[in-house]
Structure formats: C-alpha cells, structure tokens
Amino acid sequence: RLWNEGLDYEATYQLDTSIFGRGDFGTFNFTVNGNYLSRVVWQPSPTERRVNVDGQFLGPRRGSFPQNRWYMSLFYDLGGLDAGATVHFIGQMSDLVTGGKATNFQGVERKIREWATLDLILNYTFNFTASVAQNQVAGYASDGGKNAGIEDGKGRNILPVSTAEYSSGAWRGWLNHTTITLGMNNVLDQDPPFAFGGYDQRTANIRGRTWYVALTKRF
Secondary structure, three states: OOEEEEEEEEEEEEEEEEHOOOOOOOOEEEEEEEEEEEEEEEEEOOOOOOOOOOOOOOOOOOOEEEOEEEEEEEEEOOOOEEEEEEEEEEEEEEEEEEEEEOOOOOOOOOOOOEEEEEEEOOOOOOOEOOHHHHHOOOOOOOOOOOOOOOOOOOOOEEEOOOOOHOOOOOOHHHHHEEEEEEEOOOOOOOOOOOOEEEEEOOOOOOOEEEEEEEEEEEE
C-alpha cells in the first residue's frame, strides 16, 4: 500500500508580439509544469511496518519517487512556423535496495544524481489560400444566385475544371495543410544516472541523442 502527499503545479505565459504596435513578429509560449512529493509512505504488506520512501529509488520493479520532477518549455509560432525547446528534469534520489540503503565504498549512503535533458522541435505547415473560383460550390453563386461557374458556349453554367493556381503547380494542392516536423531528443546526449540494477527505467532511458522526421497531411 502506498500513501502520497505532494503538490502539482503549472504556469503558462503567452506573449503576442503584436501588442507592441510594431507589427506581428509571432507569439511566444512559455510553460512550467511539475510536481513535488513532500511525503511518500510505503507498506509492503499489512503485517510490515510503514516506510518513508520519498526521494528514494526502490529498484527496477517498484520504481522511484523523486521529490522534484518538472519540465520547462518555450515555443515560438509565426504563421506556419512553429519551433520549441523543452527541458526535462528529474531530481536527486537515494539508492535503496533490499535489506537497507545502498552505500559506496566509504559506507556513505549513495545518491542517484539528477538527470536533465533538452529536446528541440521544428514544424512548418503549408497553408495556401484557395482562389475564389475554387471556393465556389456547385449550385451556389457568389452573387446570391443558384448557379456558379461559366457558360460552356451552349448556355449551360459549369464550374471551371482547373484554375491558374492548380494548372501551374498541382503540387500546391498536395502540400496544402501538410506539416513537416524535425526534432531531436536529448540533444546533449546525457547518459541516465547509475542506480541499483543499472538505471531507473521509469524516469530515464538509454537511447541517448535521437532525431526524427515526420510528415503529416490533413485532409
């Protein structure tokens, strides 16, 4: 059985550069989100005594209870461009093993150092404005009538099959509402801190620096 006491917190701030009256240079979004564990009590079974385990690592199976854990992010948005950076932080913990606390060769309680990583991401979304002809719907004219289009020489109103925008570059239609993403996790290639059994798999990983590319199309 486990009892937790702590605090979850979050703060956000958005800065729209247009408020300064010198043009729109984009929007900045700042976020801090985290939690603080003030007390964690663990009772392995009803017949065993309760143990205070806040800020301790209980091994690969039971996981860890860092007192401080947070992330901080800053994102910039301008038109279709979106770029951001995020810092993740896991606070220092005590290494705990079966039968008592882990110690170093001097008999001093061993600490698991804090772990901080930096992630970067860059998105660009293509948004093309359709022409007036493309926005017209069959049966509804922009002047309020029921017919929209042009005459085909026989007195019939038809919608144009193509426009200059699409005939000169059909690729614009395919790129419209498409997002290209470039990202990198753990930019500084930080190794996870050593703990009993290797490392804490619930709060860290051994992948190191990784990068990725994504392509998203919205229809």
